[in-house]
Amino acid sequence: MRRTALVTGGNRGIGKEVCLHLLGKGLRVILTGRDFSACESAADELQREGLVLPFHMDVADGESVESCAADLKRQGIDIDILINNAAVLFNSDSMEASRVDWQEATEINFLGPVWTCRAFVPGMIKRNWGRVVNVISGYGLYSEALANSPATYGVTKAALTAFTYKLAHEVPDTVKVNAISPGWVRTQMGGENATRSVEEGAYGIVRAATLSNEGPTGKIFRDDMRLKI
Numbered sequence: 001m002r003r004t005a006l007v008t009g010g011n012r013g014i015g016k017e018v019c020l021h022l023l024g025k026g027l028r029v030i031l032t033g034r035d036f037s038a039c040e041s042a043a044d045e046l047q048r049e050g051l052v053l054p055f056h057m058d059v060a061d062g063e064s065v066e067s068c069a070a071d072l073k074r075q076g077i078d079i080d081i082l083i084n085n086a087a088v089l090f091n092s093d094s095m096e097a098s099r100v101d102w103q104e105a106t107e108i109n110f111l112g113p114v115w116t117c118r119a120f121v122p123g124m125i126k127r128n129w130g131r132v133v134n135v136i137s138g139y140g141l142y143s144e145a146l147a148n149s150p151a152t153y154g155v156t157k158a159a160l161t162a163f164t165y166k167l168a169h170e171v172p173d174t175v176k177v178n179a180i181s182p183g184w185v186r187t188q189m190g191g192e193n194a195t196r197s198v199e200e201g202a203y204g205i206v207r208a209a210t211l212s213n214e215g216p217t218g219k220i221f222r223d224d225m226r227l228k229i
């Protein structure tokens, strides 16, 4: 049976690269984003690699997430793999960041994955199989760069890491929930001086998306390497 993966923020950067590799593994891919025409263009580019369908989903808007889930249900599409990739990064310290930056970062980086999990994880539990991959960052890890992170980004990614751990303990072991830190990657967010290619950044995410039934849950990785919170 061909499984279906949904990727948030799939229209560019690491998300788009993840879509490419999941298609290469024979999965059906639902490529989502807040700009539908950008999703259509990305899906057009990727379509020769396999079955990829663009859908509108603004993760900051709970109603947009629910409406996308309802559209998928109407079309008879079940989501087996959820990749919470969409995020924003604002450069400022805790006291300097604007109220809007704190709100947007929280709504996109942290609450977005909460809403998508609430929309798609119950179906995974019901069907007895699922994979959730939350894309986090070294900036969100106490053991790495949280202390020196852009505040709204680091703190919301730390919250996403905590949510990963909590959710993994609430669902049956047939649904694996892991967090992946892709490293410093050359994208719009990472900039051109970053040390890793999008392919390298996507590797750990695709690995966690396609874990075997014996695979880990509630853990954090970069590539194959386990990280500490």
Ligand SMILES: NC(=O)c1ccc[n+]([C@@H]2O[C@H](COP(=O)([O-])OP(=O)(O)OC[C@H]3O[C@@H](n4cnc5c(N)ncnc54)[C@H](OP(=O)(O)O)[C@@H]3O)[C@@H](O)[C@H]2O)c1
Pocket (backbone or CB within 6 Å): 008, 009, 010, 011, 012, 013, 014, 015, 032, 033, 034, 035, 038, 057, 058, 059, 060, 061, 084, 085, 086, 087, 088, 108, 135, 136, 137, 138, 181, 182, 183, 184, 185, 186, 187, 188, 189, 190, 191, 194
């Ligand atoms: N690049 C790095 O060095 C690095 C390092 C550590 C972690 N990460 C993580 O890796 C993931 C991908 O990052 P990237 O480097 O590929 O960043 P990117 O190039 O800036 O892409 C971010 C994606 O998120 C989408 N997005 C933003 N807000 C959204 C919303 N409200 N709803 C839906 N989609 C939304 C963007 O869509 P629009 O085109 O509409 O803006 C875009 O598709 C993120 O979680 C990021 O935190 C990246």
